[in-house]
Structure formats: structure tokens, C-alpha cells
Amino acid sequence: MKLALVTDLHANREAVSAVMAHARAQGAQRFAFLGDYVGYGADPAWVVELVREEVARGAVAVLGNHDEAVVQGSRPTMTADARQVVEWTRSQLAPDQIDFLRARPLTAVDWDILYVHANAHAPAGWAYIEGRSEAVRSLQASDRRYTFCGHVHDQALYHLSSAGKAGDFAPTPGMPIPLSSHRRWLAIPGSAGQPRDGNPAACYAIFEPDVATLTFHRVAYDHDTAAAKVRAAGLPEALAQRLIHAG
Amino acid sequence: MPADAPAPRPGPLAPGQVVDGFVLEERAHQGGMAQLWRVSRLGSVDPLPLLMKVPRIKGGEDPASIVGFEVEQMIMPTLSGVHVPRFVAKGDFTELPYIVMERIAGASLRPRFDAAPVPLDEVAQVGAKVALALHDLHRQHVVHLDVKPSNIMFRAAADGTPGEAVLIDFGLSRHDQLPDLLEEEFELPMGTGPYMSPEQVQFVRNDPRSDLFALGVMLYHLATGARPFGAPTSVRGLRQRLYRDPMPPRALHPDCPPWLQEIILRCLEVKPERRYQSGAQLAFDLQHPEQVMLTERAERTARGGTLGVMRRWFGAMGAEPASDASAATQTARSRILMAAVDVAGADPALLASLRESVQRLLRTEPDTRLACVTVMKTNRIAMDELTDKDGSSKHVNLLVQLKNWARPLVQAIAPATGVPDGRITFQVLEAPDAASAIVDYAHKNRVDQIVMGARSSGGLRRYLGSVSAGVAADADCTVTVVRAPSSARSGGP
Numbered sequence: 001m002k003l004a005l006v007t008d009l010h011a012n013r014e015a016v017s018a019v020m021a022h023a024r025a026q027g028a029q030r031f032a033f034l035g036d037y038v039g040y041g042a043d044p045a046w047v048v049e050l051v052r053e054e055v056a057r058g059a060v061a062v063l064g065n066h067d068e069a070v071v072q073g074s075r076p077t078m079t080a081d082a083r084q085v086v087e088w089t090r091s092q093l094a095p096d097q098i099d100f101l102r103a104r105p106l107t108a109v110d111w112d113i114l115y116v117h118a119n120a121h122a123p124a125g126w127a128y129i130e131g132r133s134e135a136v137r138s139l140q141a142s143d144r145r146y147t148f149c150g151h152v153h154d155q156a157l158y159h160l161s162s163a164g165k166a167g168d169f170a171p172t173p174g175m176p177i178p179l180s181s182h183r184r185w186l187a188i189p190g191s192a193g194q195p196r197d198g199n200p201a202a203c204y205a206i207f208e209p210d211v212a213t214l215t216f217h218r219v220a221y222d223h224d225t226a227a228a229k230v231r232a233a234g235l236p237e238a239l240a241q242r243l244i245h246a247g
Numbered sequence: 248m249p250a251d252a253p254a255p256r257p258g259p260l261a262p263g264q265v266v267d268g269f270v271l272e273e274r275a276h277q278g279g280m281a282q283l284w285r286v287s288r289l290g291s292v293d294p295l296p297l298l299m300k301v302p303r304i305k306g307g308e309d310p311a312s313i314v315g316f317e318v319e320q321m322i323m324p325t326l327s328g329v330h331v332p333r334f335v336a337k338g339d340f341t342e343l344p345y346i347v348m349e350r351i352a353g354a355s356l357r358p359r360f361d362a363a364p365v366p367l368d369e370v371a372q373v374g375a376k377v378a379l380a381l382h383d384l385h386r387q388h389v390v391h392l393d394v395k396p397s398n399i400m401f402r403a404a405a406d407g408t409p410g411e412a413v414l415i416d417f418g419l420s421r422h423d424q425l426p427d428l429l430e431e432e433f434e435l436p437m438g439t440g441p442y443m444s445p446e447q448v449q450f451v452r453n454d455p456r457s458d459l460f461a462l463g464v465m466l467y468h469l470a471t472g473a474r475p476f477g478a479p480t481s482v483r484g485l486r487q488r489l490y491r492d493p494m495p496p497r498a499l500h501p502d503c504p505p506w507l508q509e510i511i512l513r514c515l516e517v518k519p520e521r522r523y524q525s526g527a528q529l530a531f532d533l534q535h536p537e538q539v540m541l542t543e544r545a546e547r548t549a550r551g552g553t554l555g556v557m558r559r560w561f562g563a564m565g566a567e568p569a570s571d572a573s574a575a576t577q578t579a580r581s582r583i584l585m586a587a588v589d590v591a592g593a594d595p596a597l598l599a600s601l602r603e604s605v606q607r608l609l610r611t612e613p614d615t616r617l618a619c620v621t622v623m624k625t626n627r628i629a630m631d632e633l634t635d636k637d638g639s640s641k642h643v644n645l646l647v648q649l650k651n652w653a654r655p656l657v658q659a660i661a662p663a664t665g666v667p668d669g670r671i672t673f674q675v676l677e678a679p680d681a682a683s684a685i686v687d688y689a690h691k692n693r694v695d696q697i698v699m700g701a702r703s704s705g706g707l708r709r710y711l712g713s714v715s716a717g718v719a720a721d722a723d724c725t726v727t728v729v730r731a732p733s734s735a736r737s738g739g740p
Contacts (some may be wrong), residue, residue: 045585052493069355094373132668157426159426160315161427161428161432163432165432166431167426167427167428169425169426169427171424172424175425177425178321178324178425178426179321179427180317180320180321180340181339181340181341182313182317182340182344183317
């Protein structure tokens, strides 16, 4: 069985379409979405609809901080750009689509896997996993062997041995990594809809539980069109630039 | 499913026991870290003789054996080719951890060391075989990091003589595209004392040239009967190799020729960038002693004086070795380029064009070595013609022409290094068929790219056939075919 892990989709239809097609071509039968379906991009309704259809077919989909913000509406504490994106996104979504986002759980557990958007130690606080110490905190907060999360847009893999030694690793796309059953693993598949590591190609990963193997992928997509749509929607120019330069 | 259940202690294994469809036949070895069993598949005959490796887990608490075995289970399935045992199956840690692999017949290289010093031909032959095995491993993104006699075996060739070298035991290895589970595990340098490279002593685990250092230690031992750095057991003892150079092999064993001392001491350089840059480049020198560029290393008769030691000691203090070289990238940028030059037959414009192409490649790849080769066509039937005076002067004449052709290349790269560093070698091959001689040479020497000229004249090509087409079709590496700029094309519309 192949499970595709897709996170931080950020209303980017072009990127998400390319990722879904790539994952299906790789033989993915199931999908898990790790949050942030909206925000930044020009196609929130399309992306939410796609996730809703996959959830109807049994996919996991947890809540992200951008989804929460759109559910709650803009607040004065947000920056002007963020307020604009949140209000614009709300205007694009049907009430039942907002209800779908509202109904997303903070975490989901299936078999030996914990799915969560930001971290396992305080999921509602949205703190990032930026290094080993946060990864270890998160791994220690869960009793599952595998934790899959998003929020951080770069691909990363952390591991914790039974002796308490932690390691981190920057994965090579396309290289299957065996996840030894003798340790615990936290994987961040990287953002599908807004990569930030200088490479505009969309990120995701495929997990094969039967053989405990994880493969990170990068998928080139039409980021120029996605950026043009951001501009056409009147969203901040920086968001269009970010899709092109992934900076 | 509890994630942190300790690995169950395997009960004593016994002959006849069946583990995941493998029948245990006979215990082949009981070591400190693992037991090895000859096994067979239950109910079917596997064409390969099989071996099962089971780690010894002392009370589930021994990180060295557990993590090392995790590493081996992770890396072995990614490897292929004749220089590693074929991976067959692995068992999970939650039940009984094991690896089933191809059993390599015969003994390891270890017993030969009891006979050291061994004949010099054997030193070079063994060294070249191991260097090629390491090259193949490095190309697969893996640094072995525990190269030593007991981890090297040989396949039996058809005639019963030792064939290709096979590397075993990947418990300390590092794959540059997989997590390094060992990186954080230990406070002490990982490796085997006598063979550990200086950068391994300093915790660098991703430099393939570490394996070439270890091979240098083995060559030194085989050639002289002694170990260059003894067998230290303390970190302080290990660190000595950062600043104390070994006794030159010729001082211990005067029969050791200068070219072999040159090769061995180059392998044992403290700084990886002063060693051979790839296993193939080391194998090339071991297979072509007459081509080894002798430097001051070949002449050394004693260890460096106190001043040099002091200088290096200060240099080693707190020095963090740079580690920008992962296995596959280091190997990929240290290529062997072959210029197949028809010095006697090609027209001057083509020869110039070929030289320019080669020079561009050398300029962009400072670690690439160039083998200049020309073929002296011999008569298929009357082979003895070679031995006459005419044949030998023809050979010398071709070599002179080949060196003359390459002179601008030598000049172009010499200023960069200041000293001739043996980056360019010259060879006249005597063979009846140029294309197959070139293909064969490229294969034997793990050439990465052949650059050669195309015959320009259509008539001549029709009559003689195209050597470059034959090489391009049959070579197992990249082939670049160069043409002289055409005057017709330069006219333009």
C-alpha cells in the first residue's frame, strides 16, 4: 500500500494537480493531507473541494493554521496582507466548504501513524519544528512510531533511537528511505503549494507502511500560471513572486 | 503496537531451525558482533549459496551492535554489482533481526597478512582489485569506513584464481542519500584503529577518500610486513596519524620499488585532497606502474623531522576537516578521461580540435585524470613482427608523437598546480583492431569518458570503417566524437 503525504497546499491548484497526478502515477492508493489547504494561493475553493472528495473516499485531513484563520475570519492582530488574504479566501469559499475546514481535527491517528499539522506536543499552538530539539519533543509526545507533519515548508526527516539519540536528515528526492522499526520517525514532506527552498517544484512524500519505506518527491509544475492567477486575483505581489523564486 | 519495545533477545539458534523460510544449516562464524549461519531456502533451491547474519544483542542495550546492524540492513539492499554480496532478505528488529545474503566462497584477505611482506606483484594486484571494488561502492553513494583485511573477500575466477574483490560488513558505512544513524551515536571515532583515516578520527563520515587511506594502510602492511601507524587503542594514539607521518616503506623493505612507495604514501596523505581522488585513479596507477609520476614521496628514506611534525601538530590542533565531499559527488568529479588519439593517421586540424575539446574538459574538472592513448595497429597473424627493431622504433615514435600532441595540455594545467602531478599519462596500445583495443582499455581502467576524433574523409571512412562508431557502439562509458571545424560550414549563408 502506498500512502501519499501532502501538506501546505495553500490554494495552489496547479501544484496540487501535479502532485496528485505524480502520486497516482507512483501507485499511491491513499492520501493524507496535513493541513493548510488555503491561504497564499488563488484557488482555495478548488483545493478544498479536492480534499473534501478525498476525505469522502477515506483520506485523512487535519487542520492547519491557515485553515483555522479562514474559519475564524480576519482579526486586527494580523498584518494587512494576511487580513486581505483571509478575507479574500473567505469570499471564495462556499459556506459548506468553510464548514468542512471547521470540522478538520487537530490530529488524527491511524495504525502506528500520527498526523498533525505543526507538532505533536502542542498542536493548537502552531509552533514550528525547526530542529532536532523540537522534533524530539514532538516524538516524545506521541506513542506512535511515525509522526507526519507539515507547517515547515522544507522537506525534513528526524529520527529518535530507543537510546534517546536524535538525528536529522535532508532527504534526496526519489531515494526510498527505509525507516528502521528500531527507532521512531518524524517526517515533514514539504509544502506542495508554496516551496521555499529555492526550488519551485512542489513537495510531497510517499510512505509504504508494509515495507516501512518513505520516499520524498519533488514535482515540477506550471508555477508561472499559478503566480499569474495570484496576481489576477489581486493578492499581494510577493505571493506571486514566491511561487516563481521559492525564496 | 508499542513503538519502543526492546528488541527481543534471540534465543540460541540451532541447526535445523527455520527462520522466515530459511533453514539454518551450520554456524559458519561466531564473532563479537554477530553470528553467521549457512542457510538454505525451505522447500526450494536458491541458485546462490546463502549466509544469514544475526547480530549479537547483549541484553538489548548495546548500541554498537544494534545501530551498526540497522545501518547494514538499511544500506545492503541499495547495493548491487559483483563487489558486494547480493542482498536476499532481512528480518525485523521487532522479531529476530537478520540479513540473508549471498555467501562468498573462500577466505577473507586477513590470512594473507600473516604472510606479509608478500610479493610485490600481489600487493599491486590485490590493491587494484580492492580499489576498483571501492570505486564501485562509492559510485553507489556509499563510503565503507571500515576497510580492513577481514572485510575483503574475493570471488573465485573461472580458473580458480582470485577474481573480483568483494566488500563485506557495512555496519559502519555511510550512504550519502540515507540518514546517518551512527552520526550521533558515539562519542568516540568509529572505525578500526590501524586503518582509520585522519578525518575519521575527527568524526568526518562522508569522505570516500577515507576508504582509500585504509587501503593505503593495507598496501603498506602487505608490502612491508608492518603497519604504518601501529594498532593504537586510545583516541590520543589515533590522533598521532594527523601529524606523524609513517616510516617510508622502502626504509623497512628496500625491495619496495619507488613507484609503489609513491602510491602508498599518496594514499596515506593526511589531507584527503592530496590522496588519490577516486578508487579508479588509484587502480590505474597500480595497474600501470611505469606511468606513476614519482615525486618526493618516492624518494623519502626517513620520516619527517621534528619541525614538520610540530608544524602539523599545530595544524591538527582544533582543525575541523572540511567535508564537502560525499561519496558519489567526489567520485563523479574525479573522473578518468581517455583521449584516443590517432596521432599517425588523423589530419592536423582534427588533432587540434580534439586537443581543444580535451582541454576544455580538463579546465572545468581539476580532479580529472587524462589517459592519452594511441593504437599501433599490428598484424593479426604475424605477431612476432612486433619484436623486431622496426616495430619497437615505431612504438617509440608513436609515443613521442602522442606526448608532442599533449604538450599544450600539460602546459595548460601545470601552472595550476605548480608541479607535475601525474594527471596525464601516455600509452601506445598494440592491437590489430583499434576500436576494440580502445573499448577494452576504457573498461579495464574504469574510464568515464572517451574523447576521440572522427575520420573526416568519407572515402577513407567507407574503406576502413569508422573506429569512432565502433567505440561509441561498444564502450560502456560516455564517448565524445570530435570533428574538425568544417570549412564548408564556416562559409555561412
